[in-house]
Structures are given as structure tokens and as C-alpha cells.
Amino acid sequence: MADNKNNPGQVEDTGHEWDGIRELNNPCPRWWLNSLYLSGLLVIVYFVLYPSLPLVNESTKGLLGWTMINEYKEDLAKVEAKRAPFEDKLASMTVEQILADQEMLNYAIGSSKVLYGDNCAACHGTGGAPAAGAGYPNLTDDDWLFGGKPQEIMVSIAAGRQGMMTAHKDILKPEEVDQLVQFVVDSSNGVATEAGKALYMAKGCFACHGADAKGVKAMGSANLTDKIWRFSGEPEQIRHTILHGVNHVSDPLTRVAVMPAWNEKLAIMLEARANAIADGEDPNEIDWDDELDGTESERLTETEIKKLTVYVHQFGGGQ
Ligand code: HEC
Ligand code: HEC
Structure with a gap:
């Protein structure tokens, strides 16, 4: 390093010079040096307080005993504490x-989104509208x-659903199948003929779909007089349903329509209570030991099912 004695009062010179440009040796600004020392200090403080040095199985723990998982658990506990009063109230x-x-409605809807996404969206679509042709309602x-009444939706979710339509391939003549396909198409357009209706009655379709062909809720039989299709309004698809039915086990071409049960125990309890009320008995008098054997599945809790009922109900089609 060259001396700068020759130029007192001037900045020290490193002695390096390129094409007439001299490299000076200015001291670093004070503020900059201070922040450097400060950050060095912070490193030491952090090092002492927090986990820092990785060891074989874990790291040094630090004086504060802080860990990311603890912080997460504390945050979670705070959220749970906020939710607890709502959850308790919902349960009752x-x-x-x-x-x-x-x-409570806002809370139930808000807390159902994840529940619905995790358990239902795979079949029924994110907003309750499944992909066309996916085979889900x-x-x-x-x-x-x-x-679509709250109690009906709740039973659908708790008990699961499995509509059953017999395959008709062995009991109908080809021309009868043609006529019934035409009847279904005509019904959905509001122009069903007398002859079509007569065949529909004669072949026993009314036993499940009702004399007005509007469907029977207790059986989950589709309404044949509207333009909303459970499967499809294409004549070929209607023919397929008539020939092979729905959930008709012995027909390999049958349509499969299975809504899983999410709480069999709750399903049995809902049914027993409804029956007791229908019979004029007190549902509080039911002896649950007689009704339940302890093997019933409970994939979702009763409160979760209530939330989902509310959630599905507000999709727009609730009654
Ligand atoms: C044993 C009861 C039963 C009988 C008998 C029955 N169906 Fe069905 N049918 C159902 C049920 C239940 C569904 C809805 C299945 C589901 O979604 O789980 C259905 C669905 C249908 C569909 C599909 C509608 C859509 O929206 O995609 C058509 C079409 C149909 N039935 C026509 C007929 C015709 C025609 C007959 C008479 C030959 C008949 N069904 C007899 C129970 C029955
Ligand atoms: C494995 C696919 C699948 C999953 C998962 C599923 N569902 Fe379903 N769901 C169905 C099918 C299929 C039907 C129609 C059954 C039939 O046609 O007989 C149905 C029917 C329903 C119905 C009755 C609809 C009506 O028109 O009456 C409701 C309500 C319902 N599901 C809600 C839910 C909720 C809430 C969840 C999540 C907890 C869920 N489903 C999860 C397949 C599924």
C-alpha cells in the first residue's frame, strides 16, 4: 500500500492505478459499519435464543425453547378457542x-368449505355442480x-343413498323399449302421448317413478317430466338406463350410483326418531341399546353432517 504522506489532507491512496484512474482507500461510512456490527450482534443473540446449530438428531434448542411446531400449535389453539363456543352451540x-x-349460518357455511372439499367435491364438484357426464347428481x-328439505339432505349424507332401478332388458320387447324411450323424451318436453303413458303404466314404471312420472323421493327415482337429467337426456342413454337399470347387481352393464354413508349411527338415530314421531311416541324414550350395536361407522361427526347439510342446502336448490 502506498503512503499518502506526499498529499496530507487527502484520502489515502491504495497505490493502484489503471489508465490514470487511482484507487483511493476511503473509510467505510460510520452508519454502514454500525449496522454491520449490529447485525453481527443480532446473529449472536439469535444464536443463543433460538435453535441454530444442527446436531446429529436435532439442533441446539436455544434459551427461548421456541420451535416452529409449538408456534403452530399455539396458533391452532387460539383458533380452536375462537371456534369452541360456535362448535358447542352448533352441537345443540x-x-x-x-x-x-x-x-351461526355464516359460521357453519364458512367452516364447511374444507369439509366439503375434502369429502364431497371429488364426486359432486367444488360448488355442488359435478362435471357433466360424471354420473353424480x-x-x-x-x-x-x-x-331437498334439511332433514332429507341430512339423511342423504348420514345414511348414504343408492337408488335402485331394475334392468328391463329381459322383460321388454325391442319395440316396447323404443316406445318407452320416446315416452321419456316426450315427457321431458311435455308432449307425452296416451299410448306412451299406457305402456309406462302397463310395464310397471309407475311403481317407482309415480303415476305422474315425476319421481318418488322415498325411492330417489328421477323425475322423468323435467329437463334435468340424472344421467342423460340422449335417447341412447335413456335406452341404456331402461335396459340395464341402476344398481341392478346382476347386470354388469347397470349404472352405478352409490352415495357413501358418512355416519351410519346418526342415520339409524334419525330414522328411529322420525318413526317414533310418526307413531306418536316420544323420541326421547327410545332405547338406543336396542337400535344400535356399536359397529356403525361414523366417518363424519353429527356436527359435521349438520354443517354440510346447511352448506348443501344453501347451494341454491334447498327447499
Ligand atoms: C324399482 C324402481 C324402478 C322401476 C320399476 C323403474 N325405475 Fe327408472 N329409475 C329408478 C330410480 C331409483 C332411478 C334413479 C336412479 C338414481 O339416480 O339412483 C331411475 C332412473 C330412470 C331414468 C334416468 C332419468 C335421468 O334423469 O337420467 C330413466 C330414463 C328411467 N328411470 C326410466 C324408467 C322407465 C321407462 C321405467 C319402466 C320401464 C322405469 N324407469 C322403471 C327406479 C325405477
Ligand atoms: C363416491 C362419490 C360420492 C361422494 C364422495 C359423495 N357423494 Fe353424494 N352422492 C353420490 C351419488 C352417486 C349420489 C346419487 C345416488 C343415487 O343416484 O342413488 C349422491 C347423492 C347425494 C345427495 C342427494 C341428492 C338428491 O338429489 O337427493 C346429497 C345431498 C349428497 N349426495 C351430498 C353429499 C355430501 C354432502 C357429500 C360429502 C360428505 C357427498 N355427497 C359425497 C356420490 C357421492
């Missing part, structure tokens, strides 16, 4: 009460196979 409310209480329309 009926679906109808939840629907009538704006605050749309939950956002006004057309319910098994009913």
Missing part, C-alpha cells in the same frame, strides 16, 4: 335452527332425487 342446534340464525339445482 337443529339444522332448521342453524338456517334461521344468520351468525347436481346439488345446486332444484331437482332432488331424495328431497
Whole structure:
């Protein structure tokens, strides 16, 4: 390093010079040096307080004992504490009460999104509208196979659903199948003929779809007089349904329509309560030991099913 004695009062010179440009040796600014020392200090403080040095199986723990998982657990506990009063209240409310209480309704809907996404969206689509042709019912329309009242939706979710239509390939003549396909197409357009209707009655379709062909909720039989199709309105697809039925086990070409059960225990309890009320008995008197044997599945809790009932109900098609 060259001396700068020759130029006192001037900045020190490193002695390097390129094409007449001299490299000076200015001291670093004070503020810059201070921040450097400060950050060095912070490193030491951090090093002492927090986990820092990786060892064989874990790292040094630090004086504060902080860990990311603990922080996560604390955050979670805070969220749970906020939710607890709502969850407790929900547990004691009926679906109808939840629907009538704006605050609880908002909470139920908000906390159902993940529940629905995890358990239902794979079949019914994110917003309740499945991909066309996927073979799952749309939950956002006004057309319910098994009913859109809160209690009916709740039973659908708790018990699962499996509509059953017999295959007709062995009992109908080809021309009868043609005529019935035409009847279904005509019905959906509101122009069914007397002859078509007569065949529909004679072949026993009415036993499940009703004399008016509008479907029977207790059986989940589709309404044949509207333009909303459970499967498809294409004549070839209608023919397929008539020939092979739905969930007709012995026909390998049958349509498969299975809604899994999410809480068999709750399903049995709902049914027993409904029966007791229908028979004029007190549902609180039911002896559950007689009804339940302890092997019933509970994939979702009763509260979760209430939330989902509310969620599905507000998709727009609720009744
Ligand atoms: C044992 C009861 C039963 C009988 C008998 C029956 N169906 Fe069905 N049918 C159903 C059920 C239940 C569904 C809906 C299945 C589902 O979604 O799970 C259905 C669905 C259909 C569909 C599909 C509608 C759509 O929206 O895609 C057509 C078409 C149909 N039935 C026509 C007929 C005709 C025609 C007859 C008479 C030959 C008949 N069904 C007899 C129970 C029956
Ligand atoms: C494996 C696919 C599948 C999953 C998962 C599923 N569903 Fe379904 N769901 C169905 C099928 C198929 C039907 C129609 C059954 C039939 O046609 O007989 C149905 C019917 C329903 C119905 C009755 C619709 C009506 O028109 O009456 C409701 C309500 C319903 N599902 C809600 C749910 C909810 C809520 C979840 C999540 C907890 C869920 N489903 C998960 C396949 C599924």
C-alpha cells in the first residue's frame, strides 16, 4: 500500500492505478459499519435464543425453547378457542335452527368449505355442480332425487343413498323399449302421448317413478317430466338406463350410483326418531341399546353432517 504522506489532507491512496484512474482507500461510512456490527450482534443473540446449530438428531434448542411446531400449535389453539363456543352451540342446534340464525349460518357455511372439499367435491364438484357426464347428481339445482328439505339432505349424507332401478332388458320387447324411450323424451318436453303413458303404466314404471312420472323421493327415482337429467337426456342413454337399470347387481352393464354413508349411527338415530314421531311416541324414550350395536361407522361427526347439510342446502336448490 502506498503512503499518502506526499498529499496530507487527502484520502489515502491504495497505490493502484489503471489508465490514470487511482484507487483511493476511503473509510467505510460510520452508519454502514454500525449496522454491520449490529447485525453481527443480532446473529449472536439469535444464536443463543433460538435453535441454530444442527446436531446429529436435532439442533441446539436455544434459551427461548421456541420451535416452529409449538408456534403452530399455539396458533391452532387460539383458533380452536375462537371456534369452541360456535362448535358447542352448533352441537345443540337443529339444522332448521342453524338456517334461521344468520351468525351461526355464516359460521357453519364458512367452516364447511374444507369439509366439503375434502369429502364431497371429488364426486359432486367444488360448488355442488359435478362435471357433466360424471354420473353424480347436481346439488345446486332444484331437482332432488331424495328431497331437498334439511332433514332429507341430512339423511342423504348420514345414511348414504343408492337408488335402485331394475334392468328391463329381459322383460321388454325391442319395440316396447323404443316406445318407452320416446315416452321419456316426450315427457321431458311435455308432449307425452296416451299410448306412451299406457305402456309406462302397463310395464310397471309407475311403481317407482309415480303415476305422474315425476319421481318418488322415498325411492330417489328421477323425475322423468323435467329437463334435468340424472344421467342423460340422449335417447341412447335413456335406452341404456331402461335396459340395464341402476344398481341392478346382476347386470354388469347397470349404472352405478352409490352415495357413501358418512355416519351410519346418526342415520339409524334419525330414522328411529322420525318413526317414533310418526307413531306418536316420544323420541326421547327410545332405547338406543336396542337400535344400535356399536359397529356403525361414523366417518363424519353429527356436527359435521349438520354443517354440510346447511352448506348443501344453501347451494341454491334447498327447499
Ligand atoms: C324399482 C324402481 C324402478 C322401476 C320399476 C323403474 N325405475 Fe327408472 N329409475 C329408478 C330410480 C331409483 C332411478 C334413479 C336412479 C338414481 O339416480 O339412483 C331411475 C332412473 C330412470 C331414468 C334416468 C332419468 C335421468 O334423469 O337420467 C330413466 C330414463 C328411467 N328411470 C326410466 C324408467 C322407465 C321407462 C321405467 C319402466 C320401464 C322405469 N324407469 C322403471 C327406479 C325405477
Ligand atoms: C363416491 C362419490 C360420492 C361422494 C364422495 C359423495 N357423494 Fe353424494 N352422492 C353420490 C351419488 C352417486 C349420489 C346419487 C345416488 C343415487 O343416484 O342413488 C349422491 C347423492 C347425494 C345427495 C342427494 C341428492 C338428491 O338429489 O337427493 C346429497 C345431498 C349428497 N349426495 C351430498 C353429499 C355430501 C354432502 C357429500 C360429502 C360428505 C357427498 N355427497 C359425497 C356420490 C357421492
